[in-house]
Amino acid sequence: MSAALEARGVALSFGETPALRGADLIVETGEIVAVMGPSGSGKSTLLHCLAGILVPDAGEIHALGRRIDNLNEAERSELRRDRFGFVFQFGQLVPELTAEENVALPLLLGGVRREPALRRAREWFGRLGIDGLERRRSGELSGGQAQRVALARGLVGEPAVLFADEPTGALDSFTGEQVMDLLVDSARRQGATVVLVTHEARVAAYADREIMVRDGRVTSPAVAS
Amino acid sequence: MIRLGLRLAVTGGRAAIARLALVGGAVALGVALLLAVFAGINAVQSQNLRYAWLNSAVTEAATGTEAADAAGWALREDYFAGRRMARVDVAVTGPDSPVPPGMTRLPAPGEYYVSPALASLLASTPADQLGDRFPGRQVGVIGDAGLASPDSLIAVVGRTPQEVAGIIGATKITRIVSVSPQDCSGCYVGVGSDGITLILSVVAAALLFPLLMFIGTATRLAAARREQRFAAMRLVGATPRQITLIATVESTLAAAAGTLLGFALFPLLRLGLDRITFTGERFFLGDLSLTWFNVLLVGAGVPLGAAVAARAALRRVRITPLGVARRVTPRPxxxxxxxxxxxxxxxxxxxxxxxxxxxxxxxxxxxxxxxxxxxxxxxxxxxxxxxxxxxxxxxxxxxxxxxxxxxxxxxxxxxxxxxxxxxxxxxxxxxxxxxxxxxxxxxxxxxxGTATYDNLSIGWYPDHGGKLPAADTPIPAGLTTTPGVRDVLVVRYQGIVGNLPTGAIGCADLTRHPDLGQCPPGAQVGAVYADLSRPDFGSDVYEASPMTLAQLPSLPVNSFVVLTDGSRAALEHSRTLLESTFPDGRFPSTxxxxxxxxxxxxxxxxxxxxxxxxxxxxxxxxxxxxxxxxxxxxxxxxxxxxxxxxxxxxxxxxxxxxxxxxxxxxxxxxxxxxxxxxxxxxxxxxxxxxxxxxxxxxxxxxxxxxxxxxxxxxxxxxxxxxxxxxxxxxxx
Incomplete structure (x- = not known):
């Protein structure tokens, strides 16, 4: 196995408050890793650094064989658009767009023409069991439906890495399990690496490996054994 | 990306439509007001140009074709019921005399042309209050081309060359001035268009600033929701440039729609605008028009400005995939x-x-x-x-x-x-x-009821080219017996004596009318202004004249001051009588x-x-x-x-x-x-x-x-x- 993601001594502070203090982590290609830890431990910040959303103050981030912490804003945007997918807890759908347009958004931003982008987006509605919701807007979807739309959007570009931050945090346990089943199943089918931030043990159980973040450091196996 | 921006702007549900409508409405109002200001400025310029021919006595300003036959020309200011009136006495000297705009020919002696507003006044006013001022008969109405305003009171009166030559300020002209008074040195009829343009500019600023604030506020409405959407797009890989483009498309679309609506609103505003008399006289509706430059400036400038403003607004915030951060924490x-x-x-x-x-x-x-x-x-x-x-x-x-x-x-x-x-x-x-x-x-x-309103005076000023009437010039017959006339006073011309006013009046006359002021104690003759306006420096007391009471009757007449009850009939009848008796000097006024x-x-x-x-x-x-x-x-x-x-x-x-x-x-x-x-x-x-x-x-x-x-x-x-x-x- 080769490393899909690697963090080396990553440190990041928000003002005076340190969020990460020399975090190290290697995620192998195709691996599903659950990042766990108490509130404020820095697990989401680590995910944001690995995904090129935040730039660390110190340390290095490597993704898919290339160092990304020294890329500029536009290059990191392109990386997120073309190679990564995202599923967050809430607030990730564009309210003005329909569900299918939301799913097609990464493709449209990448320059794919409208019709092919929507066609590819629609394929995911069937796969994720949300047929018939294509024309609805985010406000007309239930929490579980919105999360499946978000998952479809995260996967439509066939990303190499899927980042999921508390993807079931706003869902009841039954819906949460359905979403997790779909997420893991789809990711495995695509061969995508998954970094899953959660504080729920039953969600973490879907992962191949769990790591623990405490006080801004990765404290339990940073490398797959 | 532009299509996506358009799509987001128009199909974003009720909130997006409301935002679009609000910004569009604000821009429409701004554009309409801006166009109204431009139209106002253009109208002031056009109106000023319409005054040009009245300055034809300023012969060096004339640039048109020279006529073969010179015309006698004398412009004077007259009043009726508090309204200012222009009267031009003209004398034709041949078949090819210069003709002002709005007329086909100059009136011959015994004829006159009047403006439509004056024509309707003549028709509705007793002749002894207005019509008798104009010798002869009305032969035509001056066309719009010769009028500064639809309400202009203008008379062009035909006289003989000898008669015109005797009028104060008369001259001979061979060309009609067609240069705007603002571009003409020595032209005195017209409006101070620079000042009005400046005032209209202040008005525009006073109107536009709140409007820009409104547009800014409307644009910011639901900014949180919009920024949340931009953040979601950044998360899935939209670059900052793409976000800026989408935001710019949204703002430009609203501004463009607003601009179109503003152009549609302008004609309505224009209808109200011609009733506001910035210059003292109404504008012709046609003068309240826009130049192609105005249209281009507003039509292209406003949407362009909105696009620039949208970019500038986004520069102040940093839209990250995690949300929106202010670029810098605003310092207090x-x-x-x-x-x-x-x-x-x-x-x-x-x-x-x-x-x-x-x-x-x-x-x-x-x-x-x-x-x-x-x-x-x-x-x-x-x-x-x-x-x-x-x-x-x-x-x-x-x-x-x-x-x-x-x-x-x-x-x-x-x-x-x-x-x-x-x-x-x-x-x-x-x-x-x-x-x-x-x-x-x-x-x-x-x-x-105040002296400045009720008292009509006709004066002669030798230092301004006026020829003083002889000492024995009588008070015009019938003036003192005119209903509403309380008294007629004669002010004599004592000449320039030190810094004293040039007029002199017997103190007994002032004693009869204490509201006019008083002589100093012991004086027999007071030094007064020809129109008997109040002494300087807020005092009630005139200075004493060096003339004696016995000398007064031998002094030429400086003015007749008619004390009336302030009624229109008394004032206008007296004025008409005075003008008919003294047709060559300045006209009487209060x-x-x-x-x-x-x-x-x-x-x-x-x-x-x-x-x-x-x-x-x-x-x-x-x-x-x-x-x-x-x-x-x-x-x-x-x-x-x-x-x-x-x-x-x-x-x-x-x-x-x-x-x-x-x-x-x-x-x-x-x-x-x-x-x-x-x-x-x-x-x-x-x-x-x-x-x-x-x-x-x-x-x-x-x-x-x-x-x-x-x-x-x-x-x-x-x-x-x-x-x-x-x-x-x-x-x-």
């Missing part, structure tokens, strides 16, 4: 912000006793100071808001006061922005009202007539200022309401959570009310104080006048404006209840 406003307003007022104060000599110098000095004060208020506003809100928070005894104080202190710029348009409107109104009320009080029209021209123009500007204040207040009120609604919308979740934790709705209402009402009332007080201070300094410096208290209409207008604003604050309260329901606390 500093005390230096008070400097520009202080500098503006100091500049005005500095010119007291140092009034610039030239008109241009005065315009630059005073308008510069007033502009600086106006800009200074905008600059100082956030600091004053912050200072006020800190006091509010410190003195807070209730949670609502504390929250409102802290929020205002946290972002005083936003708090001030909502009321800044209102503040400027109040400042402009206070300056305009202060200046106009005071000038009108000193130099304005006087009512019937003091009120010649001095009230300026005051009447000022009153027109007061009306304009009223229109501006009402429009500004409405726009500023809309801005305030939109800003409040936006503020409530942005904080619906924290407010909903507060309600869930037991905070009563009334407490939240108090927060919203305090947040808006405190800056509103504070800046209103500052704006009014600054406005009247600026007006007082200007009056003292330029005219040596004291500031007079404004009339009732000012208080009504300001009170109404503030009441409407407070009403608008109250109108947002139902929204607060609706958007802070428990469903808003959901994490969806």
């Amino acid at each position: 406003p500093r005390a230096w912000r008070l400097l520009p307003v202080a500098a503006g007022l100091c500049e005005l104060a500095w010119f007291i006793d140092r009034r610039p000599r030239t008109t241009n110098g005065q315009t630059e000095a005073y308008l510069g100071g007033i502009f600086l004060t106006m800009i200074g208020l905008v600059v100082a506003g956030p600091y004053l808001t912050m200072a006020g809100s800190r006091v509010l928070a410190r003195l807070a005894r209730r949670p609502a006061t504390l929250i409102a104080g802290r929020r205002l202190a946290d972002d005083p710029r936003a708090g001030f922005r909502a009321v800044s348009g209102l503040m400027l409107a109040l400042f402009v109104t206070s300056v305009a009202t202060g200046v106009i009320t005071s000038i009108v009080a000193y130099r304005g029209e006087t009512p019937v 003091e009120n007539e010649w001095r009230s021209d300026f005051a009447r123009t000022l009153v027109q500007f007061q009306r304009l200022a009223d229109v501006v204040i009402v429009a500004s207040l409405v726009i500023a009120g809309c801005s305030l309401a939109v800003s409040l609604a936006g503020g409530i919308n942005e904080r619906k979740r924290p407010f909903a959570l507060l309600r869930l934790t037991g905070v009563r709705l009334a407490e939240l209402r108090r927060v919203i009310t305090l947040e808006s009402a405190v800056p509103l009332l504070a800046v209103s007080a500052v704006a009014i104080a600054a406005g009247f201070t600026a007006a007082a300094l200007f009056l003292r410096s330029q005219l040596d006048y004291d500031l007079k208290p404004p009339g009732l209409s000012y208080y009504v207008l300001v009170g109404l404006g503030l009441a409407v604003s407070l009403g608008l604050i109250a109108s947002t309260m139902p929204l607060l209840r609706r958007v802070t329901g428990p469903q808003q606390a959901r994490n969806d």
